[in-house]
Amino acid sequence: MTNFRKDTILFEIKKHLQKFKLSDGIFCDGIDVSTTQKLASAFQLPKREVEVVALENEIIPRRYLRNIGTIGIKGQTKLLKSKVAVVGLGGLGGAAIELLARLGVGQIIVIDGDVFEESNLNRQLLATEENIGEEKTLSAVRRVTKINSSVEVYPYQVMADEGEFKEILKGTDVIVDALDTFSARSALQRAAKNLNVPLVHGAIAGFVGEVSTIFPEDPGLDSVFSSSQKVERGAETSLGTPTATPIMVAALQVQEVVKVLLKIGKPLRNRLLFLDCETSSIEIIEL
Amino acid sequence: MMKIELRFYATLVKYAEKNEIPQFSFVEIEEGATIASLLNKFNILEKHVHIAMVNGRSVESNQGLQDGDRVALFPPVGGG
Structure with missing residues (x-):
């Protein structure tokens, strides 16, 4: 201009x-x-x-x-000029876009190939009784626009593989990992590294969750994912994903996004924050 | 003997229950123990432990343990 x-x-x-x-x-x-x-x-x-x-x-x-x-006027300006991608629009992703829109992150890419089903209603902020069967990205666009029409949303209704991640995520400032399988998370991590974009990982099971921020030059969570690659899912298969956990973990992820975008605070680099809401414990694990 | 703090998280709490110890407790182990021998002592399947942490640091199963160490065991977590 x-x-x-x-x-x-x-x-x-x-x-x-x-x-x-x-x-x-x-x-x-x-x-x-x-x-x-x-x-x-x-x-x-x-x-x-x-x-x-x-x-x-x-x-x-x-x-x-x-x-x-x-965050100051400069911080708010920077957020408005930023582009953040949220990959996965389940419990984590639905809450993350809500917060990013209210913060005023100017551009949000949303990626998910799924539609809403009734079992999503317990925790996924985008899911309502009216939109069961609807594409998740469609609801995401609608919700963000309702909250903050200054935010531009770019929807990708696809279960993306590594190659598609690399195409779609070009030019993003930070990527939020809100996926739900180890193989997809691993593919996203490789794509983020290849694109030289920081990635904020989050995962949940029962009353526990974890968050970590991976810069392109960091070793990342390969060591964490690799021991799980024989299985696609973790403790959530038996503990489920109750209501409050994804909201808390998504909030922590968005806080990491803000820290990375505005270069403030101390992001969780080479560390994994493990939150257990049942025992009210937080462990910060040096990786 | 050495005394360490041992914490089980999420699905691994079942091992605390099987051993009739609290989820967070202090336990006695032999001098020279490692993470692997600790898991063995409490009949914990290594494949169920995604991360073993000693004093805030992720470690391998051959990591030696010292008196007063704080050990926490985590399962894989992958839900979204």
């Missing part, structure tokens, strides 16, 4: 300025959702680009007001 165009958009944004109160009592300039929509339509731009112009001029879209105290 040229500076002239940015100035023109900013001029229009300034006509709709409102004063919002930040958490610490300081007032800031901001715009609301309807202004973003109006200007995006007038300038024929994606809404997130209007929001980016606003943020670059320290004007905060009200919808992100409660993010700013922690």
Whole structure:
């Protein structure tokens, strides 16, 4: 976008300025959702680009007001300019896209070849009684757009193999592993490494779950997956996947995504966080 | 004899029950014990243990154990 165009958009944004109160009592300039929509339509731009112009001029879209105290205006701008892929739209993936959309991650790729069935209703936020039998990616697009229409969603209704992962995931900033078989997770990890993209792994069974962040140069979870490659699934085959566990693990995964995108905190690199909600234990395992 | 802390997670809790010890407990083992001999002592099938952790670090089954070590055993977890 040229500076002239940015100035023109900013001029229009300034006509709709409102004063919002930040958490610490300081007032800031901001715009609301309807202004973003109006200007995006007038300038024929994606809404997130209007929001980016606003943020670059320290004007905060009200919808992100409660993010700013922690991640700052620069952090919010970076999130809006980022592209994150969520691979698998089950318990983990459905919760992850909900959080990524509310955070304001500008572009989300969603990949799953499945349709909803009744056994998904206990935990998968995208599953409802009305959409049993429907393609998961379709519900994902609908849900993200309902939450935050500034986010662009790119759906891929496919059970992808390693080659397809490499094609689809080109240009992403972070990939979320929300799959449910060891072979698919392993293929995704190889694709992420090949594409030079960080991967946030998450898995659940019963009241336990695990999270780890793998940068392309890290050894990754090959050693963890390899001993399981004779079996496709883990403890979840006997313990099932009850309601709260995937939501907690997806939340931890999204937090890792934020840390990686904004280069803040200490991502779980070469470490596996193992969460046991039944005993209220967290083990951080050096791999 | 040495005393170590032993923790069983998720599906491996069944081995704590079979051995009539709590899920998290302190157990006595012989000097010079390894992860492999620990698993043997408690009749734990090695193929069921996905990760063995000693003092916060993932280790192989030939890892030697010391008095006061904290050992945790994890099954494979793969649900999404």
